[in-house]
Amino acid sequence: MKQKRTSVAKTDxxxxxxxxxxxxxxxxxxxxxxxxxxxQAPSLNVSSHAATEWDRDPAALHATRAAIAEGDIVIVTMLFLESHIEAVREALASRREHCDALICCMSAPEIMRLTRMGRFRMDTEATGALALLKRLRGGGDKTGRSAGAQQMTMLRRLPRLLRFIPGTAQDVRAYFLTLQYWLAGSETNLARMIAFLISRYAGDTHAVIRDAMSYEPPLEYPDTGLYHQRLPDRITDDPKLLGKAAKKAVKGTVGVLLMRSYALSGNSAHYDAVIGSLESRGMRVIPAFASGLDARPAVKAFFMDRGEPIVDAVISLTGFSLVGGPAYNDTDAAQEMLEALDVPYLAAQGLEFQSLQDWESSSVGLMPVEATMMVAIPELDGATGSMVFGGRSERSAGEKFDMQPAPERIGRLADRVARLVALRRTPVAERKVAIVLFNFPPNS
Known part of the structure; x- marks a missing residue:
């Protein structure tokens, strides 16, 4: 922890x-x-740029490249798609040796290799403290925990191990601390991350701001936990607290899988609307999340008890496979988990690559990357009932890019789930089966 004077930093x-x-x-x-x-620093200029904007808005890509060209501290995350990588790789490479720090995380290898933080560079051979990076790959754990859980444990442990090792190890430690701040990306942790990076890496040109900055360690949140807007802190890992906040079940129980990053950042109006709509139909809702992109720990912890399901249906609102994300997926592992769960599993989509208004006015609907990532891959797992339930809105009254619900579609989703729950609770002899024959090829 670094504490310095709190007077306002003045610089031109x-x-x-x-x-x-x-x-x-x-x-x-x-x-x-x-x-x-x-x-603390009125002359601080902080900007964010999303790759999902670049295809639809060439001006957004131009603004991103211009910001990189002038950036003193540049942070890059989650660039996996080739079109996104090629759009900014040259700009990042050109700026690398001229900025105070370039931090590239959780991206494709060609982006990760551009990282430069003090004496730590990712394009050099991993030796000494740098070799510890390989430990984040997981594996070798005998407890049966997922690779994501192993990596999060190591991520917290390494900064403590590296704290007293001089030299490049201190920049490696700074990299891991940056990951900790980012992966627990609440408003508070993002502010602390910015302050930390400025304090450590801002050059002498900005010494006034650098020396005025104070920061605290990352706030820690559960890796696997529960979310509800009526919880005191919105997030917990104690099911008893959720029981006090959520409405009691009348007609069934529904597990809802969320993205931890959205819940931590407060960008959760679309989740709140789904939870509320299900509760209004007499459902007990268990909204759960896991760190990383492997939802199995959340399923095991909160949707099952002693290997048996305690929910009547599961909805994934993550937009990804049950096990995986934009860069990979493990269909076999997802199918094994869903087979053990053995309840209806639906995947609904929140639009990030386009706004709700763009989608509504489009004759195409979902973009190819959305249809692949959000629909086709989850369906390989065994998901059904794909539908859009929210997304970014150009008519948002709050933050411009915060997610918003699509109320009519959320109502349809909740009705569909309620009927599936009712069907599951109906005795087998009383169920009715309809068969729809698909006329393909036509006129045959």
């Missing part, structure tokens, strides 16, 4: 912190974090 030279990431899910929290820091 703006310090530019630039975030380049896949989508806008932290944009609201990021701008609020920047506002927090503005009291």
């Amino acid at each position: 030279s703006p310090l530019r912190v630039v975030l380049v990431t896949l989508d806008n899910h932290v944009s609201g929290a990021w701008s609020r974090a920047a506002l927090q820091l503005s009291s």
Whole structure:
């Protein structure tokens, strides 16, 4: 922890912190974090840029490249798609040796290799402290925990191990601390991350701001936990607390899988609407999340008891496979988990690559990347009932890029789930089966 004077830093030279990431899910929290820091450093210039904007808005890509070209501290995350990588790789490479720090996380290898933080560079051979990076790959754990859980444990442990090792190890430690701040990306942690990076890496040109900055360690949140807007802190890992906040079940229980990052950043209006709509239909809702992109720990912890399901249906609102994300998926592992769960499993989509208004006016509907990532891959797992339930809205009254619900579609989703729950609770002899024959090829 670093504590310094809290007087306002005065300088004529703006310090530019630039975030380049896949989508806008932290944009609201990021701008609020920047506002927090503005009291310490009025000349601080903080911006965020989402790759999902670039295809539909060439001006957004131009603004991203311009921001990179002037950025003093540049942070890059979640760039996996080739079109996104190629759009900014040259700009990042050109800026690398001229900025104070370039931090690339959770992206394709060609982006990760551009990382430069003090003496730590990812394009050099991993030796000494740098070799510890390989430990984050997981494996070798005898407890049966997922690779994501192993990696999160190691992520917390490494900064403590590296704390007293001099030299490059301190920059490696800074990299891992940055990951900790980002992966627990609440408004508070994002502000602390920005302050930490400025304090450590801002150059002498911005010494006034650098020396005025104070920061705290990352706030820790559950890796696997529960979310509800009526919880005191909105997040917990105690099912008893959820029981006090959520409405009691009348007609059944529904598990809802969420993205931890959206819940932490406060960008959750679309989730709240789904939860509320299900509760209004007499459902007990268990909204759960897991760290990383493997939802199995949440399923095992909160949707099952002693290997048996305690829910009547599960809805995934993550937009990804049950096990995997934009860069990979493990269909076999997902199918094994769903087979053990043995309840209806639906996947609904929140739009990030386009706005709700763009989608509604489009003759195409979902973009190819959305149809692949959000529909086709989850269906390989065994998901059904794909439908859009919310997304970014150009008519948002709050933060421009925060997610908004699509009320009519959420109502349809809740009705569909309620009927599936009722069917599951109906004795087998009383169920009615309809068969629909698909006329393909036509006129045959």
